[in-house]
Each structure stands twice: as structure tokens, then as C-alpha cells.
Amino acid sequence: MIDFWSNLHPVVQGLLKGLAVILVIFPLAGACSLAERKISAWMQRRPGPNRAIVPWFAYVPFLGRFLQRLGVFHLIADGAKFLFKEEPMPGHVNKLYYVLAPALAMMPAFATVTVVPFGAYFNAAGDAVPLMLANVDVGLLAVFAVSSLGVYSLILAGWASNSKYPFLGGIRASAQLISYELSLTLSVVPVFLWINAPGTPGTMSLAKVVEFQSLPGFWGGTWFLFLMPLSAFIFLVALFAETNRLPFDMAESEADLVGGFHTEYGAFKWSLFFVAEYSNMLVGSGVFALLFLGGWNPLPWLPLADFVGWLHHLTGAAWTIHPLFVGLLSIAIFLGKVLGLIFVFMWVRWTVPRFRYDQIMKLGWQKLLPLAIANLIFYALAIALIQQSAS
């Protein structure tokens, strides 16, 4: 099995791995939409979707009822509905761009996954090997570069629809994305200033950031959330804006723009926008977890290596240090953090009312950007002092 895998052409290997990740992300994005509905229902003290059930599944004694109440079958029903629904194509749209926009929304959402590590295992030498599709040094830079391409799909969708509301939605979305991207990028610079000490090979790799958060000792094991709380805060706020989530959902704002840039879309094309939005959220949460929440380290000051060592010590079983188990464990820990962040996204959505457009612009340019710059200057000076005294 292993031999067969390693004998495959690298391109085929890459394709298969990419396909596997997409096959996880796509249903996960769908599951997030269900979680969104359920969590919003619980916060508003409603039961939420709980009716749909596959006929024969109703006979499974306890599980069937439980899954029905959880609304799991609504997810399947919704997905099937989007696939088989009639695709309406308004007569007044620019057909090429109209069809292109949803595809363009999906591409950056999935492309960014390639450089995001989602787990690690230890090789024979005891070094952590990150699990990711492309272990490249540009890392986070690639995430930022590719994910900002997502704004084109919003603009295209808004413009190709040839209708007022999508147009306004597209304009708002692009203005918002551009203004918050600055703070987003500036807020993570201190992290990379810290891990790129003078004299070491420079890197923007996200796996390297996690490696720094799993070092032994008090300062080594500290998650960057505690080391740079302001950076984490700015990054999180900008992330809400980048993913068009409430309280920054200017792009959609169903109250004043019908549905925003995707007003004229329906059926599968609309669901592509939807999945792209959730994939962006997943990737954004993943990047946040890697940068500030220690990636796949289970607890602050408790790196994965120590955790696995404890497990091995307690159980004495050999499989606890098998790379496959460690890899799956690290993926589970990382995924747990990502899903926790997704919950925070939904939690905030049902707590904070939407900002007005001018408030969003004011917050982005007059508050968050100066704050990010001040934060950068402070940490640049602090890191320079610390590293000078250390050397």
C-alpha cells in the first residue's frame, strides 16, 4: 500500500491529496451551513431544522431520531436540492462573466488550502513533519495573495448581474475587502518578525509558526495569542470583514440589498458562492489557529510531542507513537480549534448588530489601520531589543 503510494507520479499524488482535501472541505462547508442554522436557532430559542428524514432511517431506534432532531438530513436535502434545481439565467446578464463569477469564487477558496498545514507527525528522527499539500516557504503570503483574488468574483458577480442591488453589493464588498486587507496583513507581521530571528533563513511558512509555538520552556510554548493579543484581535476583526461575516456583511446585507452580489443567482451557482464563503471561513479560522492558537498543539505550554509522549507513557501501547495515529490526532486537534473558531464566527453573528457602511469604513481606516501600524511599530521595537540582548 505504502509502496504503491510512493511509486505514484508526484503529480498524481498531489492531485489525489488535493482531491482528498477538497472532499473534506466541501462537505465541511455544507456542515457549517447546517451548524449556522442550528446555532442561530438555539441562540434564538427555536428548535431549528429538525424534520427531514430518510424514510428507512426512521426505523433506526435511537440514532435515527437523534439525527433527525439534529437536522442532519436537511443538509443532504439542501445539497440535493441545489444540484437538481432548475438553473435560472436572467435574460439581462452578461452570460460569460455571470457563469464565471461563482467558479472564480471557489478557486481562491480551495487554492489557499494548499499552503495551510493541518497536522503533523514525527518521523524516525523525531522531527515534526507538517501535513500539508504544498510545503512552500511563501506560506502565509500565498494565502493572502490568493485569497484576495476572491474579491474579483464578487465584483464580477455584481457587475455581470446587470442589476442595481448586486452592483451595490459588489461595490461594497470590494471596498470593504480592500480596506480590511491592510490591517489583516499588518497584524501578522509581528509574528513573522519574531520567528525570523536575524541570522536564520527567512520563512513565511505557517508550519514554522507552529514549530515556534511548540518549543520547550515558558516563552517557547506560549501561543502567540498570549504573546501578541492585539495582533490576534486585529487579525480576528479583519478576518470577520474579509469573510463578509456579520457584523461586516456589507456585501450581502439582506436587509438593504436583497441578497447583495448574489441576488440574481440561484440553484447551484448560488450554492457555490455559499460554499466559497464557508471555505473562506474555514481557511481563515485555520490560519488564525495556526498563527495564534498553536496549530495542532493541544494546550498552551503542552506541545504535541509531549502530549503524544504522555499518551505513550500512560498506555504503553506502541500504536500511540505510530505516525498515522499522531497525524490523525494532530488533525483532530487542529480541526477542533478550527470548528471552535467557526462557532465563534456564528456566535458573534447572532450577538453584534450590523455596522453601517460609513461605520465600517471609519472602523477600518481610522481605527483598525492605525492600531495595526502602532502594534507593528511596538512589536518591531520590542523584538529588536529582545533579540539584541539575546545575541
Added chain:
Amino acid sequence: MAVITLQRKPLTFAERTYVPQILSGLRTTFKRLWRPAETLEYPEERPAIPPGYRGVPTLVRDPNGREKCVSCQLCEFVCPPKAIRITPGAVPEGSGREHVEKAPSAFDIDMLRCIYCGLCQEVCPEEAIFLQNQYSMSGYTREEMVNHKDRLYELGGTLPDAHHKWDKKQAAAEHGNAH
């Protein structure tokens, strides 16, 4: 009317960052997350109907199972949307109630017209028509939404009657006292 001038306090720094307010809001929503649902799952769970509820108008029988309506048509005349249509008829011979003289041979209430005002119940001299608990009417055709006499009695059932007016009249007539 004294004019009260309110001093609008300038926001503190903490308030201007929104953060404490958002955190307290997050606490509130998180607490709500664990409360049981307030809503009823309608077709299975039905709301409790308070007394005095004005639902679908129905015809009722007296405790002896006799129909109370004497087809005086007052409800038909008073009905603002003209939802009620009564065809008066005679009480059949041999029923023991010939002294009542009249009974509806047909009694239709068009529920697509009814506005649930309750004037028919208010005007009825025989206490024969009542707006009762039923609040949900549905049908596939306009014809289905018209309640005919048998359906009205089925919905109405029997209500307690303190007067037994027509029994008393009959007893009085048998004792030579017409009124």
C-alpha cells in the same frame, strides 16, 4: 410639562472600543444557547386555547341532543361579510319538537368570508351558535371551505344549557299556560 434636559455623557474609552459591550453581549447569547426552545412544534404541539377564544363559528346542540337553532336568520342578517346562509325549514313531524316550528334545513358558513367577529354568537336568541376553540381551517377548494350544517354540528358538539327554553314552553302549554 417640564422640559427635562438630558445630559448625554461622552462615551468612555472602553465604550468607544465597543469591546466590553460586545463581550457582555456574547455572554448573553451564550447563556441563551442553553435555554430550552420557546417555540411550539406546531402540528404535534398545540397551543393551549384560553377561555373566551373566538375560533370557528359552530352550531351546538342542547344536552338532550336536539338542535337549538330555530332558523330565525338573525345571524344571517347581522353577519357583516355575509358569510352565513340559512335555508329555513320545518321541524319534522313526529320528532316531539313540533312546537318549535322551525329548524334550518340547510345552514352554511363560508369560512373564506367569515371574519370571526362573533356578532352571530352575540345576536343569537337561542344560544345556538358559538365561536369555539378551533382555529385552523384548511382545504384544497373553495367548496371545502364552506361549513355545511352537519359539519357545523360536528364541530360544535353539545354545550350545557341552563334554560331548556323549549321544554319549559312545552310544559307550560300542557298546563294551559301559553306563556
